[in-house]
Amino acid sequence: MFPVALFYFMYRHIPDKGHMNKRTPLYAQHQAMGAKLVDFAGWAMPLHYGSQIREHDRVRSDAGMFDVSHMAVVDIQGEGSKEYLSLLLANNVGRLKTEGRAMYSCMLNAQGGVIDDLIVYRMDDRYRMVINAGTRDKDLKWMRATAGQASEVEIVERDDLAIIAVQGPHARTKVYAALGEGLKQKTEGLQPFEATTIGELFVGRTGYTGEDGFEIILPAKAAEFSWKMLAEAGVGPVGLGARDTLRLEAGMNLYGADMDESTSPLISGLAWTIGWAPDTRRFVGRDALEQEKIAGPGQQLVGLVLQGKGVLRNHQRVICHDNDAGEITSGSFSPSLGCAIALARVTMDVKIDSLCQVDVRGKHLDVRVVKPPFVRNGKSLL
Amino acid sequence: MSHANNDLRYTRSHEWVIQISDGTVEVGITEHAQDLLGDMVYVDLPEVGDSLTVGKECAVVESVKAASDIFAPISGEVSEINEVLSETPEILNQDAQGEGWLFRMVPNDAAELESLLDADAYQALIASDAG
Numbered sequence: 203m204f205p206v207a208l209f210y211f212m213y214r215h216i217p218d219k220g221h222m223n224k225r226t227p228l229y230a231q232h233q234a235m236g237a238k239l240v241d242f243a244g245w246a247m248p249l250h251y252g253s254q255i256r257e258h259d260r261v262r263s264d265a266g267m268f269d270v271s272h273m274a275v276v277d278i279q280g281e282g283s284k285e286y287l288s289l290l291l292a293n294n295v296g297r298l299k300t301e302g303r304a305m306y307s308c309m310l311n312a313q314g315g316v317i318d319d320l321i322v323y324r325m326d327d328r329y330r331m332v333i334n335a336g337t338r339d340k341d342l343k344w345m346r347a348t349a350g351q352a353s354e355v356e357i358v359e360r361d362d363l364a365i366i367a368v369q370g371p372h373a374r375t376k377v378y379a380a381l382g383e384g385l386k387q388k389t390e391g392l393q394p395f396e397a398t399t400i401g402e403l404f405v406g407r408t409g410y411t412g413e414d415g416f417e418i419i420l421p422a423k424a425a426e427f428s429w430k431m432l433a434e435a436g437v438g439p440v441g442l443g444a445r446d447t448l449r450l451e452a453g454m455n456l457y458g459a460d461m462d463e464s465t466s467p468l469i470s471g472l473a474w475t476i477g478w479a480p481d482t483r484r485f486v487g488r489d490a491l492e493q494e495k496i497a498g499p500g501q502q503l504v505g506l507v508l509q510g511k512g513v514l515r516n517h518q519r520v521i522c523h524d525n526d527a528g529e530i531t532s533g534s535f536s537p538s539l540g541c542a543i544a545l546a547r548v549t550m551d552v553k554i555d556s557l558c559q560v561d562v563r564g565k566h567l568d569v570r571v572v573k574p575p576f577v578r579n580g581k582s583l584l
Numbered sequence: 585m586s587h588a589n590n591d592l593r594y595t596r597s598h599e600w601v602i603q604i605s606d607g608t609v610e611v612g613i614t615e616h617a618q619d620l621l622g623d624m625v626y627v628d629l630p631e632v633g634d635s636l637t638v639g640k641e642c643a644v645v646e647s648v649k650a651a652s653d654i655f656a657p658i659s660g661e662v663s664e665i666n667e668v669l670s671e672t673p674e675i676l677n678q679d680a681q682g683e684g685w686l687f688r689m690v691p692n693d694a695a696e697l698e699s700l701l702d703a704d705a706y707q708a709l710i711a712s713d714a715g
Contacts, residue, residue: 238622254648255623443622443649511670513626513646535625535648563628563644 226271227364227425235439243336245272247442254443258537261411261448262580265370266440267432272335275360275419276342279328282354287329290348291322292467292485294477298324304395304406306475308467309341310487314494315463316470317344319455321408323397330404330419332365334457348486364425366418368437369448371580373415380435381428389416410445412452412578450543451536453505453574459516460503460531460545468494469547471503471574501528501547504554505574507584508542512562514569520546521566522558527551530560538577539584545574586682589707593657593700596709600681601657601700608663608688609697613645613654616710618680621647624673629665629687636660636689638696643686645676654686658696664688 223246232239237248248269250257260266278287287295293307304323308316318337323330333341342359349355368377378386381403388400389407397406404419420428433439446456453471455461461470468476468491476491477483508514514533519526528548536543544560552558554573559566575583592600598617603609618624626646636642636656643654665687669675676684691697701709 249649250622253623447648511626512628513651515651535646537648 224272226269227422228269228271228366228429231426231429232269232439235433237439237441240442242442243272243334243338245335247272248439250441250443251439254441254447255537257438257440257444258447260438261370261413261440261444262538262577263371265368265373265376265415265437266444267429267437268367268369268440268445269364269425269429270367270417271364271422271425273365274333274335274338274341275363275365276331276333276345277325277328277356277358277360278331279356279358280354283329286349286355287322288483289485290345291320292476292487292491293322294479294483295322295324295329296483297477298322298329300324301326302392302397304397304408308461308472308475309344310467310485310491311344311463312486312490313463314466314468314487314490316457316461316465316467316472317341317463319457319461319472321406323404323406325399325404332417332419336458362422363419364422366420366425366428366432367409367411367415368418368432369409369411369413369415369440371414373413373437376432376435376437377416377418380431380437410452410454411448412454412575413448413580444537446532447534447537450532450534450545451538451575451577453545453576455503455545456532460547465547466491466494466499468499469501469503471545498550500550502550502552503531503545503547503574504552505572505576506530506533506544506546506558506560506569507539507572507576508544508560509557509568509570512542512567514542514544514560514562518544519561520548520552520558520569521561522548522552522556522571527558536576538580539582543576544569586679589681589703592681593697593702594706594709595655595657595700597655599654599657601697603694603697604688607694608690609658609660609694610685610688611654611657612685613652613676613680614706615680617652618677618684621645621650621652622677623648624676627669627673627676627686629669630662632662632665634662636662645673645686656689657700658689658691659693660689660691662687662689 232248240249291307392407518530530544530546533544628644638659641653642656
C-alpha cells in the first residue's frame with residue numbers, strides 16, 4: 203500500500219474484489235457518477251467524485267447532495283418512549299414539545315463517556331433517531347439493554363429507509379425544483395431543527411455542514427429516483443471527504459475522533475447538549491457528569507488555525523507556553539479559509555486568541571487558538 | 585510536458601525518477617499516487633544541497649485527506665527544487681509526471697537507477713496491490 207503517514211483514519215481504499223462491503227441504494231449512482239469508493243464502517247461509500255475541494259466549495263456556494271444512507275435510522279415506539287429516551291439521552295427529549303422538532307444529543311455510558319452522538323426527531327406516534335454507521339451495533343446493544351429497565355418500548359431498525367442530505371445556500375430552492383410543489387408547501391415554513399412528514403418522505407431542516415439545507419429520509423426504493431431528480435435540478439454529488447472538511451469548518455464534532463467512550467461531553471465542546479434541568483431526570487451518565495462538573499473539567503475542546511503553510515492532522519501535539527497542552531482530535535486543510543484548521547483537546551489554562559504551537563513532524567508551527575466554528579453560512583468567522 | 589511512462593524508473597513507494605540531459609535526475613510522485621491522495625494542498629521539499637540516502641524520507645506531500653512521506657529513490661545531493669509547488673501544489677494533481685516534479689538531484693552513483701522498477705514492473709505492482 204502507499205506509504206501514507208496518516209491515511210484518513212477510518213477509510214480504506216476498496217480493492218476491486220471488495221464487494222463484501224455493504225452497499226447503499228445509491229451505490230449504482232455513485233459508480234455512474236465516477237465516485238472513488240472507500241470502505242467506511244463496512245460500507246462502500248464515495249470519498250469524492252473527482253475533486254474533494256470542488257465538492258466542498260459547491261456546498262458553500264451553491265448546493266450539494268450526500269448519500270448518508272449508511273447511517274442507521276432507528277424508531278422508538280410505544281407508550282414508554284419518552285420516559286425511555288429521557289433515561290437514554292443526555293439531552294432532554296422533553297424539550298421536543300411538538301411533532302417535528304429535532305435535537306442533537308449524546309448517548310452516554312455510566313462513566314459519562316460518549317457512546318454515540320445522534321439526532322432525535324419527535325414524530326406523530328414515535329421518536330426517530332439517526333445514529334452513526336460505525337457505532338450502530340454497539341448502540342443498538344446498549345439501547346436494548348437500557349430498554350430492559352423501561353416498559354412498553356419498541357426499538358425498530360429501519361433498514362428500509364435511505365437518507366439524502368442536500369446542503370448549501372441554494373439547497374432548499376433546488377430541492378423544491380427537484381421534488382415538487384407539494385414538498386415546497388409543506389417544508390417552506392420549517393425552521394432549523396424542524397422536520398415534517400410528506401407522504402413517504404421525512405424532511406428535516408438539519409445538516410452537518412454549517413449551511414442551510416435538508417436531510418431527507420425516504421424509502422430505499424425511492425432513493426435512486428430522488429437522487430437523479432436532484433442531479434437534474436443541478437445539485438452535485440458530494441463525498442465523505444468534503445463532508446469531513448465541511449463539518450470541521452462548521453465546528454461540528456466527529457464521533458471517534460473528537461469524542462468517544464473515554465471522553466465526556468464536558469471536555470468535548472458538547473456541554474451545551476446536556477439537559478441538566480430538571481434535576482429529577484437521572485439520565486445514564488448524569489452522576490459522573492455532575493461529579494466531573496464539581497471537580498472542574500480538566501480539558502476543553504478548542505479550535506486551532508495554522509498561521510503559516512502546512513496541514514494540521516489528528517493526534518499532533520499542541521504546545522502552549524513550552525508545555526504539552528494536549529492533542530489535535532480533528533485536523534485538516536480548510537478549503538474555505540485556505541489554511542489548516544483543527545479541533546484540539548487541551549488543558550483549561552489555554553486561552554482563546556492566544557498563540558500556541560503544534561508539533562508537525564518535529565517542527566513547531568504557530569497556531570492561533572479560536573472558539574469554533576470557523577465557517578458558517580459560507581462566511582469565515584475568523 | 586509529461587514524461588512518458590516508459591521513460592521513467594519507479595520505486596515501490598510510488599516515486600518516479602528520470603535522468604535528464606545534464607546528468608542530474610528528476611524525482612516526482614506517480615500519477616497513481618496523486619490519484620490515491622486526491623487534492624494536494626501542501627508540499628514540504630528538501631533544501632538544495634541536502635544529501636539524500638536511498639530509501640530515507642526526504643519530503644512530504646499533503647492532500648486534504650492525507651500526508652504522505654516521499655522516500656529518496658537513490659542517494660545523492662539535491663540540486664534544485666520545484667519552487668512553484670509551494671504556491672500551487674495542485675500542479676501535482678494536474679501533471680504529476682511532468683510539471684509536478686518535486687526536486688532534482690546529482691546521484692552519488694547513477695548505476696543505482698538500474699535497480700529501480702521499469703514501467704512494466706511498476707504497472708504490475710500497482711495492479712497487485714490495488715488494496
